[in-house]
Amino acid sequence: MSVESNYENILLSAISLSIGYKDKRNEICIVKSIDFKISTGELVAVIGTNGSGKSTLLKSLSGQIPMLAGEVKIKNQSLEQLSNKNLGAYLSLVLTNEVVSKQLSVKELVALGRHPYTNWLGHLSQEDVVKVNQALSQVDLIPKKDKLCNALSDGQFQKVLIARALAQDTPLILMDEPTTHLDMFHKAQILQLLKSVVKTSQKSILFASHEINLSLQLCDKIILIDRSKIHFGSPQELIDKGAFEHLFPNDLIYFDVKSQTFKMKLNDS
Amino acid sequence: MSSLFKNNILLLILLVLGILLSLSLGSVSIPLKVIIKSLLGFSSENSTWEYIIINYRLPKAITALLIGSGLAISGLLMQTLFRNPLAGPYVLGLSSGASLGVALLIMGGSLFYGILGEFIFSKWAIILAASGGSLLVMLAVLSTAQKIKDTMALLIIGLMVASLTSAVVSVLAYFSSSEYLQQYIFWSFGSLGNLSWLEVGILFIGWLVGLGFAVFSLKNLNALLLGENYAKSMGVALKRNRILIIVATSILAGSATAFAGPIAFVGLAVPHLVRQLIPTNNHRILLPSIVLGGAILMLLCDVIAQLPGSESTLPINAVTSIFGAPIVIWLLLRKRKLNF
Numbered sequence: 138m139s140v141e142s143n144y145e146n147i148l149l150s151a152i153s154l155s156i157g158y159k160d161k162r163n164e165i166c167i168v169k170s171i172d173f174k175i176s177t178g179e180l181v182a183v184i185g186t187n188g189s190g191k192s193t194l195l196k197s198l199s200g201q202i203p204m205l206a207g208e209v210k211i212k213n214q215s216l217e218q219l220s221n222k223n224l225g226a227y228l229s230l231v232l233t234n235e236v237v238s239k240q241l242s243v244k245e246l247v248a249l250g251r252h253p254y255t256n257w258l259g260h261l262s263q264e265d266v267v268k269v270n271q272a273l274s275q276v277d278l279i280p281k282k283d284k285l286c287n288a289l290s291d292g293q294f295q296k297v298l299i300a301r302a303l304a305q306d307t308p309l310i311l312m313d314e315p316t317t318h319l320d321m322f323h324k325a326q327i328l329q330l331l332k333s334v335v336k337t338s339q340k341s342i343l344f345a346s347h348e349i350n351l352s353l354q355l356c357d358k359i360i361l362i363d364r365s366k367i368h369f370g371s372p373q374e375l376i377d378k379g380a381f382e383h384l385f386p387n388d389l390i391y392f393d394v395k396s397q398t399f400k401m402k403l404n405d406s
Numbered sequence: 407m408s409s410l411f412k413n414n415i416l417l418l419i420l421l422v423l424g425i426l427l428s429l430s431l432g433s434v435s436i437p438l439k440v441i442i443k444s445l446l447g448f449s450s451e452n453s454t455w456e457y458i459i460i461n462y463r464l465p466k467a468i469t470a471l472l473i474g475s476g477l478a479i480s481g482l483l484m485q486t487l488f489r490n491p492l493a494g495p496y497v498l499g500l501s502s503g504a505s506l507g508v509a510l511l512i513m514g515g516s517l518f519y520g521i522l523g524e525f526i527f528s529k530w531a532i533i534l535a536a537s538g539g540s541l542l543v544m545l546a547v548l549s550t551a552q553k554i555k556d557t558m559a560l561l562i563i564g565l566m567v568a569s570l571t572s573a574v575v576s577v578l579a580y581f582s583s584s585e586y587l588q589q590y591i592f593w594s595f596g597s598l599g600n601l602s603w604l605e606v607g608i609l610f611i612g613w614l615v616g617l618g619f620a621v622f623s624l625k626n627l628n629a630l631l632l633g634e635n636y637a638k639s640m641g642v643a644l645k646r647n648r649i650l651i652i653v654a655t656s657i658l659a660g661s662a663t664a665f666a667g668p669i670a671f672v673g674l675a676v677p678h679l680v681r682q683l684i685p686t687n688n689h690r691i692l693l694p695s696i697v698l699g700g701a702i703l704m705l706l707c708d709v710i711a712q713l714p715g716s717e718s719t720l721p722i723n724a725v726t727s728i729f730g731a732p733i734v735i736w737l738l739l740r741k742r743k744l745n746f
Contacts, residue, residue: 199639201635201638201639221638221641221642221643222641222643223641224639224641225639225640225641228639229639229640230635230636230639232633232635232636235632235633235635235636236489236633237631237632237633237636238489238631238632238687238746240631240681240685240686240687240745240746241631241686241687241688242686245686245688246632249628249629249631249632249636249640250640252625252628252629252640252641252642253640253641255625257622257625258621258624258625258690259624259625259628259690285685285686301632305640
């Protein structure tokens with residue numbers, strides 16, 4: 138593989154990026170000097186403790202909040218130079234804490250993903266309908282497409298939101314904790330779905346998650362945020378580096394290298 | 407397209423019935439045959455009836471149609487913009503702005519009665535004052551809408567502006583003589599009648615422009631159903647869109663208030679009524695039905711307000727609530743949940 142083609146493959150890169158919040162008076166930096174490169178077709182988990190800056194990172198990458206320093210490039214274009222309108226063709230979002238109207242049919246909600254491509258009235262073209270149906274079949278929701286979203290379970294609704302992002306047809310999908318509120322089975326099901334999406338459709342997915350154990354088994358790359366520092370690499374690379382060993386206070390939860398999972402320390406043993 | 411037709415065919419029939427009913431009923435009852443004849447341009451044997459239809463009842467029916475649908479569209483726009491089922495066309499303070507304008511004219515203007523003479527009680531003066539008041543409030547809200555990031559804060563600001571203006575009206579009322587006070591109260595009851603064809607024409611132009619803005623923002627309204635973050639990620643320019651929606655609402659609700667006074671209930675209720683019948687939030691499906699629904703409700707309320715067979719009329723502003731509120735309550739109780 139030549140250097141050239143490797144360069145082409147890089148979809149998203151952060152170069153000495155600083156993220157945080159700023160207003161007129163002061164600037165609160167949460168994580169500094171973030172560097173990573175994500176290629177097409179990779180499933181990447183952003184992992185960190187509560188308040189470590191996972192959501193802040195996603196918001197910065199999606200242009201919802203300005204970055205403090207550094208640069209983010211999508212397909213070799215600087216994020217800051219992309220207009221709001223064009224950005225919709227590069228990245229799509231799956232957000233968990235957004236209040237979404239469920240008074241729409243599954244098909245209608247997924248079709249909203251075609252927003253950047255439809256005419257001024259939002260009329261769906263033949264191509265749009267095809268893409269919507271593709272997205273629905275990717276998440277196995279064709280039988281439910283005419284149901285109101287109100288009538289769906291949490292896990293199914295999460296799939297609808299993922300299908301909406303797929304219908305937006307962007308090379309990159311950012312997800313903020315796509316598996317919260319779901320039981321273990323449905324968590325695994327959603328993550329499995331994400332894996333199959335990146336495998337079959339040449340998209341990359343970057344998702345923030347608390348599911349460390351599942352993510353270690355499934356993801357191609359991990360972005361670990363640990364006390365304002367970034368560790369980036371494949372799960373094995375990070376395990377070999379010992380990056381997980383001090384993520385949580387060791388008196389309660391420890392990282393078991395043999396099984397590559399976090400375990401609880403039991404007092405009586 | 408076929409579902410659009412199916413959803414609205416019943417409403418369309420009701421609308422035609424409503425128009426015929428409002429033309430036929432009133433202090434004088436006119437047979438339907440005569441109405442259809444004179445609408446089609448045939449001269450009838452009774453020229454008084456024809457005169458009543460062409461110069462009094464037809465403009466009134468069209469006014470009801472325009473105002474009912476205009477207010478209903480504004481209600482829909484505000485409910486989606488603020489993601490709040492309690493929002494209506496007047497949450498931004500438009501009606502209180504209009505009230506302030508009219509109150510200043512009637513109660514304040516009475517001080518200058520000598521200079522202005524009868525002008526202050528002419529219809530045009532009231533229309534101008536109401537539009538001026540609405541416009542002022544709209545400009546104030548727009549200028550804050552440009553600065554504010556959070557749409558919900560805008561809702562609070564609208565409410566504050568409304569209570570501020572109504573406080574000023576109260577102060578004016580306190581110092582006014584009963585005669586002028588009564589004038590003002592009569593205006594605030596609302597009225598659909600007494601509009602000349604010229605005035606109906608102006609109202610129609612405002613309605614058309616407002617409807618145009620609303621149709622233009624349909625696509626983005628649907629995107630807003632997912633919340634502002636999703637909408638932004640799909641390329642919606644949030645601030646520009648917000649301003650477009652505010653301008654559309656202001657034109658529709660502002661012109662309605664200017665010509666017919668502050669009619670409260672329709673704008674809030676019709677979107678809910680329609681959503682209970684057609685369970686969707688897709689604006690492309692809702693908008694046509696809401697236009698029809700608003701027009702029908704207003705026409706029926708107007709018929710009721712006329713108290714068929716009697717000389718007196720009830721204030722339209724009260725009738726809309728007296729007959730509309732029980733329908734909304736009944737629908738909610740029957741379905742046991744709010745479709746929003």
